[in-house]
Structure formats: structure tokens, C-alpha cells
Amino acid sequence: MAKILIPTPLRQFAGGNDAVxxxxxxVGEILDQLTTTHPDLRKNLFNDEGKLRSFVNVYLNDEDIxxxxxxxxxxxxxxxxxxxxxxxxxx
Amino acid sequence: MIRIDKAAWxxxxxxxxxxxxxxxxxxxxxxxxxxxxxxxxxxxxxxAFEGAQEDxxxxxxxxxxxVEKEARAKGMSVMGIFHSHPDCDAxxxxxxxxxxxxxxxxxxxxxxxxxxxxxxxFLPNFDQTEAPKETLEYQQ
Numbered sequence: 001m002a003k004i005l006i007p008t009p010l011r012q013f014a015g016g017n018d019a020v021x022x023x024x025x026x027v028g029e030i031l032d033q034l035t036t037t038h039p040d041l042r043k044n045l046f047n048d049e050g051k052l053r054s055f056v057n058v059y060l061n062d063e064d065i066x067x068x069x070x071x072x073x074x075x076x077x078x079x080x081x082x083x084x085x086x087x088x089x090x091x
Numbered sequence: 092m093i094r095i096d097k098a099a100w101x102x103x104x105x106x107x108x109x110x111x112x113x114x115x116x117x118x119x120x121x122x123x124x125x126x127x128x129x130x131x132x133x134x135x136x137x138x139a140f141e142g143a144q145e146d147x148x149x150x151x152x153x154x155x156x157x158v159e160k161e162a163r164a165k166g167m168s169v170m171g172i173f174h175s176h177p178d179c180d181a182x183x184x185x186x187x188x189x190x191x192x193x194x195x196x197x198x199x200x201x202x203x204x205x206x207x208x209x210x211x212x213f214l215p216n217f218d219q220t221e222a223p224k225e226t227l228e229y230q231q
């Protein structure tokens with residue numbers, strides 16, 4: 001099973017866990033399984049259309065999945081998935 | 092409420108002054124405590140915006156990932172993000188709001204004529220439509 005690292009503010013929606021191991025052949029399947037097991041995570045990660053929210057970046061090990069095959073990116077049991085918010089701004 | 096230790100605060104102010112007149116950015120590392128956030132370390136980060144940085148900042152997601160890993164290794168977490176507003180007040184702008192994330196505290200440092208002036212912390216909501224102020228405590 002791949003390991004998903006849960007950012008601190010989201011741990012309250014993931015049973016208090018800082019990491020969760022989830023089965024799935026692709027990053028999308030793994031995120032679906034994660035948010036099925038922990039449904040309160042879903043609205044944090046996905047919009048009403050079921051797409052990843054604009055401020056959510058997902059990394060497979062050290063690679064941003066936007067530059068791989070997005071949620072269709074294949075994942076192995078030894079992989080680690082990280083959730084990193086996209087942040088910018090200005091006066 | 093967010094409380095920032097002096098060592099972390101000094102790093103944040105030094106980064107904001109060094110970047111002036113450009114905007115700086117970085118991460119605040121610490122723990123959740125007493126229903127609030129306690130920041131023990133600050134990590135200056137690269138302003139990844141490829142344009143005029145006098146009024147814009149952008150975090151580098153790859154660097155964020157590294158900072159997240161560092162924080163975990165130290166038993167801490169990213170509690171929030173800081174950035175500076177050169178020669179204007181420490182408000183949360185429309186662009187700050189539209190490019191924020193509801194998971195963190197956002198500290199804005201006002202730097203006027205190259206020197207720290209004042210700061211505020213904000214908590215953006217989930218829909219990125221409001222960011223109420225939160226109590227900010229720091230030691231200068």
C-alpha cells in the first residue's frame with residue numbers, strides 16, 4: 001500500500017493520523033480510497049465537480065503529479081504521496 | 092491565536108528586510124498548543140514569482156515539500172506562511188485571499204522604508220472569500 005502523508009491541519013479529518021496507507025493502482029484511486037475511508041477529507045481536497053481543488057498540489061515521492069499523468073499517475077506500494085497547498089499573493 | 096518565538100520572529104523580520112523592496116515569503120514551523128499555534132522556527136523561502144516581486148510572491152511547491160519533510164523530522168509541522176508587504180500596511184489583499192489556503196495561518200509583515208513596521212495574522216476561509224484576523228503574539 002502507498003503511504004499518504006497528511007498535513008497537520010487535515011489530520012483531524014483523517015482520524016488524527018499523520019500518515020495513512022491506502023491501496024490503489026493510481027494516485028487518483030488512492031485519493032478516492034483515502035476520501036472514502038475519511039469522507040471529511042473530501043471537501044478539503046476535491047471541489048463539487050470531483051476535481052482536485054485549485055490550491056491542492058499532489059506529489060508522488062518528489063514529483064508533482066501535474067507533470068506526470070495527473071491523477072492517472074501509476075503508484076507502487078513503496079511510493080509516498082504528499083499533499084502540498086499552492087500559495088501565492090501580493091499587495 | 093498564533094504565538095511566535097523570538098528566534099523565529101527575528102528570522103521572519105530579517106528575511107522581510109533583506110528582500111525589501113521585494114516581497115519575501117517563508118514558512119512557520121511549530122506545534123498546535125492550547126487551542127492555538129506555537130511557532131518555534133521560521134524558514135525563509137524563495138519567492139518563485141517570475142515577474143515584479145515588489146507586489147507579488149509565490150511559494151515554490153517543491154521547496155514547500157522539503158520544508159514539510161524537515162518539519163516532520165523535527166517533530167513539528169508547518170503552522171503557517173508569512174510574507175511581506177513593502178511600503179504598505181499588513182492587510183490581507185484580494186490576491187492574498189484568492190491564492191490562499193484554509194489550512195494555515197497567514198502572517199503579513201509591513202516593511203516601510205526598509206524597516207519592519209507592524210504585522211497581522213489572518214485565517215482564510217475555505218471558499219477564499221474572507222480572512223478574519225487572528226491574535227498574533229511575538230517578541231521583538
